[in-house]
Amino acid sequence: MAITGQVGDFMGGVIGSLWALAGVFLYFSAIKMQNKELENQSKFRREDRILDSIKEFENTFFALLASQQRIKDKLSADFYDAKFDDNHKLCEDKIHASGNNFFYEAYLVLKKLYSFCERDSFKINLKPNNELPYATQKEDRKRIMKNYSEDLAVANIGFREIHFERVKLKVDELNKCKAIYILYFIHYSSTIGHYCRHLYNILKYMDQVKIDILVMVRNNFEGNERIVKMADVNKRFKRYAAFLQSGLSMSEMGILFYNSLIYPKAKKLYLRYNLLENLQDVYLIKSEHKDLIKNFKCKSSDEMIEILLA
Structure with a gap:
């Protein structure tokens, strides 16, 4: 019995120690798993914050897009171009444009203003029919119509000789385009x-x-x-x-x-x-x-x- 008791004490001590050691391992394993779970939760929270920021941006962004479209649809103005009437006389054609058509007509005005500034001198002729009898060639009639269309455009935006002279002082193309656009932009600044x-x-x-x-x-x-x-x-x-x-x-x-x-x-x-x-x-x-x-x-x-x- 004494010997058996000693064996039992020995086995109990060894097994108890092993169980205690296993308990330590399990404890640290649980802590590690818990830390990993907390890390994953923290990661998900970080991702959620980013996704929330993106969602908030999208709501505002698409609202701004809709607002931009409304601004565009409400843009409108009267534009003036040249046309031949039933009597083959050049006359003024008034065009009211809005939305996409507004930008189409407005961009044509910018092009006409640039073309006008390519001329050698400032001259606006709003009575082109005085020249038509002398236009024997088709190209001459096109030129007169083109010039009249440009004259109507620049006269409508209040482009004056002093502006023409200032544009002419610009020696490089970049500054020339800047000067023309600024004068153009001033007229259309409200739209x-x-x-x-x-x-x-x-x-x-x-x-x-x-x-x-x-x-x-x-x-x-x-x-x-x-x-x-x-x-x-x-x-x-x-x-x-x-x-x-x-x-x-x-x-x-x-x-x-x-x-x-x-x-x-x-x-x-x-x-x-x-x-x-x-x-x-x-x-x-x-x-x-x-x-x-x-x-x-x-x-x-x-x-x-x-x-x-x-």
Whole structure:
């Protein structure tokens, strides 16, 4: 019995120690699992905060898009062009345009103003029918009609000889385009000005939210997971910019292009989000104007045809 008791005490001591050691391992394993669970919960909370920020942005962004469309639809103005009447006489044609048609007519005025400033001297002739009897060739009649159309446009926006002379003092194309657009923009500031400011503030808001979300990702994730999530954020905001761009007509993009020449902050955002990437060079006043903005990529009709037919 004494020997058996000793064996029992020995076995009890060994087994008890093993159970105690197992209990220690189980305890630390439970703590490790608990820490992992807390870490996962913390990770989910961080992701939820980012998703909540994106959701809040989307609600505001699409509301701003709807507001921008309402501003665009309400834009309207009277424009003046030349036409031949039933008696083959040139006369003034009044056009009331709104929405997309407003931008189409407004951009034509900008082109006419530029063409007018290409003349050698300031001369507005609002009585073109005095010249028509001497226009024996078809090209002469086209020239008279074109000049009359330009004269009507510049007279309507209050373009004067002193403005013409100041534009003529600009020796390089960039400053010339800036001067012409500023004079043009002053006349349409109550319409195009409001539209451009609202569009700029949408882009500014979008850019700031993107920066804020990228900072959240950078502060809450590491390694490859951080890279993946930052790439996802960038893709998201490219899609938002695509939504904004999809509502722009060629005339709108043309006006925004020349608007960016005098507003560098807007130009920076236009380039960052490729807002004007679908603008073709044939829709600029001159195709070489695409080079007025550094790093601006403008599509060429010839290049597009080659790509599609390759």
